Amino acid sequence: MTSRQEAEELVTLAREYYVSGFGRDSGFYGKPGSIIETADGHYAIDIYGNRLFDTETCASACYLGFGHPEVMEALKTEMARMPSTTPLFVPTAPLLRLGEKLASISPGDLKYSLFSANGTDATEGALKIARQYWKALGKGGKYKVLHRVPGDYHGMSLAMISASGHTFRRSPYEPLMAGFVSFNAPHCYRCPVEKSLPDCQLFCARELETVIRFEDPDTIACVITENTNTGLGIVPPPSGYMRTIRDICTKYGVLLIADEIITGVAKSGYWFESEKHGIVPDMLCIGKSISAGCGALAVTHVSEQVGRVLAESGNLHHGFTYGGLGYLAAAGLAGIAYIENHDLLSRAQEIEGIMRARLGTLASQSPVVGDVRMTGTIQGVELVSDKTTKSRFADPREVAAFVSEVGREHEVLLNCQFPQYGNIITMYLPLTITDAELDLVYHSIEDVVQRIEQRYL
Template identity: 30%
Template sequence: MLTNDQLAAWDRDNFFHPSTALGEFARGDATSRIIEGGEGCVIRDRDGREMLDGFAGLYCVNVGYGRQEIADAIAAQAKTLAYYHAYAGHGTEASITLSKMVMDRAPEHMSKVYFGLSGSDANETNIKLLWSYHNLIGKPEKKKIISRWRGYHGSGLMTGSLTGLPLFHKTYDLPLDRVHHTVAPSYLHRPDADMSEADFVAYCARELEAMIEREGADTIAGFIGEPMLGTGGIVPPPAGYWEAIQPILKKHDILLIADEVVCGFGRLGSMFGSIHYGMEPDFMTIAKGLTSAYAPMSGTIVSDKVFKVLAKGTDDSGGAIGHGWTYSAHPLGAAAGVANLKLVDEMGLLENTRKVGPELLGALSDAVGAHNHVAEVRGEGLLAAVEFHEDVAARKAFDPARKIGPKLAAAMAARGVIARAMPGGDILGFAPPLCLTTAEAHQIADAVKGAVADVLD
């Protein structure tokens, strides 16, 4: 077996890591963590050190690590049929079964699911189908997409444009000019501290209406939003937000894309964020919790309204739809998805989320909510965050050069708990596996309290 020293050298010399400070890592100045295994909510590195994963990988290992049922399903599928494509009506038992399982869980007005590999490619599919829809109904001028600041929808060219975080724009010539960003639904960051929550929701609605008027409703194809903001700070929408936004979209014939990559399959204690917040999307983006990341798999769920138009388009043209990926509905990913969704039900993970989520949020509030640098403790289900300001009363953030968030995350890691330093401020984010126990929730909160004492006291 290779030693960690050998692997670390190979790592620095050969591996181009995503979302990494490339120069620091290549020089060996940044942390290298080589993961070997895991069970439940705990991962283990090659030195044998165990850590409670408070972020489920990247919000994605919903059922927890080491689930033999999923590994066995993938192995059995690989032995039977490791790959066949899904073009021209081809399918496998796994891909057809997973389609049925997804649609049984989706809102009733949704119709079909198209499978890909990542949330980014699913959102690329959403945009292509959205443009196709408007072309087919005779409105080819409707091409612009409205997203939100702080939203995260991927890091490709179009999806990186939809993402409302400057890190994903600078040096890449993004966003593309068909994408526009409106107000982030983050009450903490409201423009006027005297606004009530209802005032802020009304402000968000007015800003959206004003953007539509400036750009012209006849040029706007869709609006994309996470039911609850994820990478932009883990921010629940203010009360009444989606009730205020959706009528505006319907009035102007702007289709709604609900990006469920983070919220889907139980993270909020409901099967989907759209169900949780009363959304009626035309498209839903799924990934992460679809397979709990045991295999790459994503999906675009389209509404009955959209699918009927797309189907008529192929009838009228007499040909196939001009979109597809080589690995769409890959049998190994589909087998993982079937086994994973069975576990979500059998383990009672939605019920556990509804039970342990409030416990985690309460423990975080008790641990650091009164600290003079804590601006907000927030969350819903098993999504939670703690945001830190230099001056809470003045809503003044720390100087980014101080890297308070990364230092806090590092201090937590030293205590055996993984948290994520979120972009867009000094924010510690939490999205643990949905099998988190009450004891583990308090372990996370205790680590936050210790980290805050180390870094800020």
């Protein structure tokens, strides 16, 4: 265990030498949960010895919790065999077997896997492939990327912030890249065009057609989108939305890229959320949990048609020194096998059902729970200061800090992320969460809600 003196030294080091890529200032360090000593199963243990149930699992990467025994065993075995990257960037057996497995669990004719390291590599790879695909077919004028705003986060590179919908992540780096065009993301609770279902007849999806026609389909390479807009605080698309987007892309000869870096691999209750919404994208981006949270591994998974055109057109240039480490693939395969052997797809759906019922009741009773949204184990609770007007709290950062503080009293790490969009408690629960732990999480949120009512109303 970290001694008090060492803990103080570490806080000083964090304040003196460490730069956060997630916008945290030095005042953050020193709070419970701000520097982690270790993590064990569903719990994070910080340098002060606090043992906190983690509802965030690194935005779903550790979907079986931390250090899952079967995953660790697979990781260690493969590390003993091939402990590094390979000579000449060639693959190892686990990577090839993971590629085969993905082809069997992904929807439709998605087949080929381009491995890389981070999710950002996978999404940017998809954009590069889209442009190369159209060039190979003699349509090099199709280069534009259409993407949704706000929310829809696709990564941190200059290209991927150009394709993302977080103003706070875009504005410090402007001017952004040319050739990126945005359209409105759906948000039934806060509709950007102030319409509502069913009368709107999915205006938000049909708007894409207007944008494509205005921009000229002959200039558009692809649409990139999350299914559930995790970047906006867990906003699932309305029923039929993704199918309409798919149909419009097909009609105008535009490739559809589904970013399932977060939602991919079982967490939605389906292997991939695209399946839940009845679509087959042309490319599927997978990251985070594809290594069961053990390290940087990501995939741009493409359809038979896209893969064939690329193969015929010559070389693809999107490879990385550490893009496809075999031991990470072995860990990922062990994670997938564990899901299959324990029917965790059904469990993810069950977890959604349990929490939807409990949080739904809480929302109907509390004046500060504006909306409850979820897809499987990925869940969001939006807190508002006035339910009628849906007003946000005057100081969302202070409310977010209070939510975390109350959570910690229950020994639960609660994240109320994106104060830019208000206060949304955002959870990526492990697929292996027990019923007792679901109780713990629910009761911590119930207490948060009551204390917010007392403090802010």
